[in-house]
Amino acid sequence: MKRSGCSIFGLVLILFGSSQLICTRGFESLLKLPQSGSTRTRPRSKRVLFLADFGAKGDGFTNDTKALINTWEIACSFPSRTRIVIPAGRAYLVHPVSLGGPCRSKVTLRISGTITAPKDPDVWVGLNPRKWLYIHGVNHLTIEGGGTINGMGEEWWDRSCKRNSTNPCRHAPTAITFHRCKNLKVKDLMLVNSQQMHMAFTHCIRVLASHLKVIAPSASPNTDGVHISTSKGVMIKDSIIRTGDDCISIVGNSSRVKIINIVCGPGHGISIGSLGKSNSRSEVHDIMVDGSLISNTENGVRIKTWQGGSGFASNITFQNLLMKNVSNPIIIDQYYCDSLLPCPNQTLAVKVENISFIHIRGTSATEKAIQFSCSDDLPCEGLYLEDILLLSVNGGTTKSFCWEARGSSLGLVDPPACFSYSEGFIKMKGLSESAIYSL
């Protein structure tokens, strides 16, 4: 496949008047994700299992869960590399299911057709409401195939307290969760209309997710695109995410995470946090968000922490980003409170330190283009701004807002930085693939 090596700066230049149209191709090709991978046949040494051979109907109505479980169990216990094929042109109805490892050998799950969830939330009565497709304890799993995972979330959204406050607040499933997985690759998949979050990595080590397309209505509640929790060595790249919540969220004790070439929006932007909820401790560090387009979102790049937490969010770089009509393009919010009741003021806080924002341009939908609302008791330190230009989308002015924020800046920063001076970490020395995966 021909890769267009075009950076986001092609787009930045277009926005500011120069015509670098060669570069729009890069994004157009990204917007039309390859529908499926190559069709060349693989060497015979790899065993291939078709879901239909295990009784799956793929008609969209029959409960094909047992066929998937049986196929998985055979593949997972097979002594050499195995591929499970979920063929194109069919829809497999799968009830909440848990596929566990360890497996004897590497497994590839090739999803070219569609996996659909039961649309009735009552199917989950007596089951864990946070899980639909739950894959755990697997080493060297690859998921690919150009197919679709459809959470059929509409009824869950209608029952959400975010949509109608007379509803009780209850959890809804994450469409696909990877728990304690190692050396995981997920590529070339479409995820639509999840019940709640679309894809989550929890306690995983070494993950590469690429060429994902995640789509849900902007008004669907809590439908984060990709959620990374307590995972190390994660790269998410070349993906399009349009949902009702964060395109990508990073929480827990996560580190060495790189997010690159994402088209995000609508949604809530790319977030670190929320951290520190219910007085919890989090240590999030070595995160880089690079080369992405964020448009028509509530936030651009954000760090959000609840009062009363502890730990830190540090060594984080956001760079080479284009914002288009984003309400809060750059925001640190240490007073985050996503609850129906107001959150009382507390002294403990997650320390926010060594955060760089470099080469971020575009338009803000509100006047407050830069906001650093830091903790009264534990101010933000080592913030760094370089080459920032955030103009108002409707021709007005833009401003920076600072509260207990300390840092430094270099070169053009518009709106001008408002923090008090503190030296800090300047810029991550890259976060190369080897650095991410050498764990």
Ligand SMILES: *[C@@H]1O[C@H](CO)[C@@H](O)[C@H](O)[C@H]1NC(C)=O
């Ligand atoms: C679907 O199949 C799975 C696996 O056999 C079973 O656990 C589940 O109860 C079935 N669901 C319904 C609604 O039949």
Ligand SMILES: *[C@@H]1O[C@H](CO)[C@@H](O)[C@H](O)[C@H]1NC(C)=O
């Ligand atoms: C919220 O739910 C209540 C009770 O089910 C219902 O009467 C009301 O019409 C709903 N409101 C909206 C805006 O959907």
Ligand SMILES: *[C@@H]1O[C@H](CO)[C@@H](O)[C@H](O)[C@H]1NC(C)=O
């Ligand atoms: C993060 O790690 C710390 C220390 O190991 C632990 O106390 C804390 O509970 C962890 N936090 C989360 C959110 O898992």
Ligand SMILES: *[C@@H]1O[C@H](CO)[C@@H](O)[C@H](O)[C@H]1NC(C)=O
């Ligand atoms: C952040 O980076 C600085 C400078 O490289 C390093 O001294 C510090 O240990 C790092 N912090 C964490 C939590 O890894």
Ligand SMILES: *[C@@H]1O[C@H](CO)[C@@H](O)[C@H](O)[C@H]1NC(C)=O
């Ligand atoms: C900007 O976003 C707002 C919603 O945040 C929307 O109402 C408005 O139409 C958008 N403007 C442009 C120029 O896209």
Ligand SMILES: *[C@@H]1O[C@H](CO)[C@@H](O)[C@H](O)[C@H]1NC(C)=O
């Ligand atoms: C919490 O602190 C903020 C800032 O210091 C103040 O504006 C607000 O009134 C306080 N809220 C409560 C509930 O005390």
Ligand SMILES: *[C@@H]1O[C@H](CO)[C@@H](O)[C@H](O)[C@H]1NC(C)=O
């Ligand atoms: C922030 O960066 C400074 C300077 O590189 C380093 O000494 C410090 O340990 C870093 N803080 C954290 C919490 O990583």
